[in-house]
Amino acid sequence: MTRRPAWRSALLLSALLAALLPAASSMGAASGGEVEVLHFWTSGSEAGAVAELKSSLHRKGHVWKNFTVANGGGGLAMVMLASRVNSGNPPTAAQIKGAAIQEWAHRGGLSSIDDVARADHWNALLPHSVSETMQHNGRYVAAPLNVHRVNWLWIDAAALKKVNARPPTSWDEFFAVAEAMKKAGIIPVAHSSQSWLDMGTFESVAIGVGGAEFYQRAFVQLDAGALAGPQMVKTLNTYRRLKQYSGSQSSGQDWVASTAMLTHGKAGMLLMGDWAKAEMQAAGKRPGSDILCVAMPGTAQTFVFDIDALAMFQVNDKNKQAQRDLAHAVMDKDFQLAFNLAKGSIPVRQDVSLERFDDCARRASADFKASAKRGTLLPSLAHGMAQPAHTVARMWDVINQFWSNERMSADDAAARLAAVARQP
Numbered sequence: 001m002t003r004r005p006a007w008r009s010a011l012l013l014s015a016l017l018a019a020l021l022p023a024a025s026s027m028g029a030a031s032g033g034e035v036e037v038l039h040f041w042t043s044g045s046e047a048g049a050v051a052e053l054k055s056s057l058h059r060k061g062h063v064w065k066n067f068t069v070a071n072g073g074g075g076l077a078m079v080m081l082a083s084r085v086n087s088g089n090p091p092t093a094a095q096i097k098g099a100a101i102q103e104w105a106h107r108g109g110l111s112s113i114d115d116v117a118r119a120d121h122w123n124a125l126l127p128h129s130v131s132e133t134m135q136h137n138g139r140y141v142a143a144p145l146n147v148h149r150v151n152w153l154w155i156d157a158a159a160l161k162k163v164n165a166r167p168p169t170s171w172d173e174f175f176a177v178a179e180a181m182k183k184a185g186i187i188p189v190a191h192s193s194q195s196w197l198d199m200g201t202f203e204s205v206a207i208g209v210g211g212a213e214f215y216q217r218a219f220v221q222l223d224a225g226a227l228a229g230p231q232m233v234k235t236l237n238t239y240r241r242l243k244q245y246s247g248s249q250s251s252g253q254d255w256v257a258s259t260a261m262l263t264h265g266k267a268g269m270l271l272m273g274d275w276a277k278a279e280m281q282a283a284g285k286r287p288g289s290d291i292l293c294v295a296m297p298g299t300a301q302t303f304v305f306d307i308d309a310l311a312m313f314q315v316n317d318k319n320k321q322a323q324r325d326l327a328h329a330v331m332d333k334d335f336q337l338a339f340n341l342a343k344g345s346i347p348v349r350q351d352v353s354l355e356r357f358d359d360c361a362r363r364a365s366a367d368f369k370a371s372a373k374r375g376t377l378l379p380s381l382a383h384g385m386a387q388p389a390h391t392v393a394r395m396w397d398v399i400n401q402f403w404s405n406e407r408m409s410a411d412d413a414a415a416r417l418a419a420v421a422r423q424p
Contacts, residue, residue, distance in 0.1 A: 032061030033322030037310065038081055038094035039068065041343075052338045056329040062322040067091050078389075085109050090313035092323050096142075097384035098133040101311045105136030111312045111320075112139045113327040120331055125349045127372035133385065134309060142311040143330040146345035149364045150273040150304040150380045151204040154280075155292040159186050159268035167294040171208050171238050174269075174297045178245040181268040190267035191246035192258040195396050199382035200304075201242070201271045201296075202399055206235045208298025212376045215302075219381040222391075228418035236402055236410035242271075243403065262291065271296060273306065274364060277344040288359030295367070303364075303371035306383035307348065394420040 035057050041050050054064040078100075084090055090109065104110050117123070117140040123131060126144065134142045153174075155167055163180035166173075178188035192198070207215045210231035217226035226232065247267070259276045261267040263283035270276065277287045285291050295302075310330055312323055329335055336347040341356060346365045354362045371377045379385035381392060395417055402413040 032063065033319035034063050034065055034092070035319070035322045035326050036065040036067050036091040036093075037326070038077065038091050039310075040077070040095060048342055050339075052335055053326075053329055056332070056335060057322070057325060060322075060325050062325060067094075085313065090315065092315055092319060093143075093310040093312050093326060095308060096311050097309070098307065098379055099384050099386065099388040101133065101142045101309065102136060103388055104311055104313075105141050109313055110136065110141035111314050111323065112141060113143065113312050113324060114139045116140070116143075116324050116327045120328060122331065125331070125351060127350070127368075127377060129372065129377040129379075130305070130307060130348060133307065133379065140327075142309045143327040144307050144309045144348040145330055145336075146308050146340050146343055147348050147364075147368060148273050148275060148306040148308070148343075148345045148383075149368070150200050150306050150383065151207065151296040151299045151302065152272060152274055152276075152360075152364075153294050153296045154262060154270040154272065154276060154287075155294065156262055156265065156268050157290055157292050158265065159184075160292065162186070163268075167292060168297050169294075169300065171205070171297045175241060175245075178269070182245060187247035187261065187267040188245035188269055189242055189247070190258040190261035190270045191242070192253055192255045192272075194254055195400065196382050197255055197258075197272060198403070199392065199396050199399065200273065200380065202235070202239050203381045204271065204296040204299055204304060205239045206232070207302055207304070207378070208296060209235045209238055211298075212302050212378060215378055220379065220386050222387070222421045224418045224422070227421055228414045232414040232417065233410040236399075236413050239399075240403060240410075274344050274346075274360065277358070277360065286358070288363070293360035293363065300367075301371070301374065302376040302378055303368050304378045304380050305368070306380045306385060308343075308345075391421060394423060 039050065041047065057064055081091070081094055096104065101110070122140065126134075130144060130147070134140055134144055153167070159181060160167070160177070163177065163184050165177045165180055168174035168177050181188040203215070203219060206218065210218075214226060214231050217223040218232060255272060255276065256279060258270060259272070259279040260283070262270040263280050263285050280287050280291050287293055310326070312327060315323055331349060333349060333352055336349050336352050337356070340347050346354075346357070346361050346368065350369065354365055368377070381387055381395070384392060398413055398416045398420060402408050402410070
């Protein structure tokens with residue numbers, strides 16, 4: 001993943017698929033179509049999962065054409081996508097997030113895959129809060145691949161034992177554990193300065209401080225009273241307290257380096273989504289045992305989700321069936337299993353067996369289902385699920401200024417958040 005998410009180099013996946021492409025091309029495209037997909041799944045495990053998807057399309061006689069952008073989790077890929085669409089040559093599908101799906105659909109750029117969704121019973125397989133992000137005006141225009149939980153707190157079990165503490169369930173408990181680790185010579189928090197990670201931490205602090213209803217008002221509805229109110233001020237002050245526990249070596253590093261601090265015993269806690277598990281496992285650590293997984297403080301009754309999806313663009317009639325087959329393959333049980341085992345996420349389908357998944361994934365799945373029932377599945381602001389990228393960027397700029405500038409008060413930052421959130 002390049003961002004993270006956002007997620008390493010696109011060269012790995014490009015090389016893998018290029019090696020496989022001749023076999024697909026040898027099957028005459030006369031009876032099949034072409035599937036061109038813009039995506040950023042470029043790590044070794046992700047590449048293997050995408051190869052499963054490509055193989056499924058190949059078996060149906062379709063040719064896979066790769067559309068990747070090096071370091072493509074950000075703006076450059078979206079610029080190239082817009083250029084392709086505006087020139088009348090869109091890809092079959094593109095990996096984009098919830099709010100962006102709605103923007104493209106509103107422009108008329110996406111194709112309905114309702115016939116596939118009905119035939120495969122997507123409404124019965126997906127929670128409503130997930131399915132509605134895949135639909136526009138009641139019609140499916142995107143196929144979901146997985147669910148990432150953003151509000152995870154990872155704790156080095158050895159560090160927690162050293163300070164004789166329990167996993168914190170509130171922010172007051174969190175800072176008490178952090179202080180104990182600091183006194184024991186352990187950097188309490190492995191911090192990354194990547195914007196999408198900081199924003200993910202901030203939104204989880206907001207839930208822990210104000211609850212799910214406050215989060216909905218502030219980040220989904222962009223209610224000015226919530227954005228500028230006392231709960232936001234408390235959220236900002238709580239968020240800033242993390243700074244004194246993150247250690248100087250955390251400054252400027254990416255999420256992989258932050259995760260390595262945890263797995264190599266250099267830090268006690270990490271606030272990050274479940275994509276970090278692959279790095280933990282690569283370091284020989286067992287998620288749920290060596291590295292504990294608990295909901296971020298105060299967020300146990302919620303599930304902040306980030307969903308990878310393939311939005312389906314308008315294609316010519318020759319490639320319509322290939323596009324339908326792609327949508328069907330994405331929601332296939334076997335693919336959902338293989339892809340999510342590789343990705344560190346959980347299947348978006350509710351009927352996939354979790355026998356082969358780790359303890360943290362099984363816990364995430366249980367929490368996902370419980371939150372769906374109680375109505376506390378929350379779309380991640382940081383990952384483009386709750387608001388479009390331009391709104392998130394403006395809000396992040398305020399939050400980053402507040403983190404960096406000790407002279408900016410929480411009241412001032414809250415007022416600025418309310419001001420920028422509603423800008424066109």
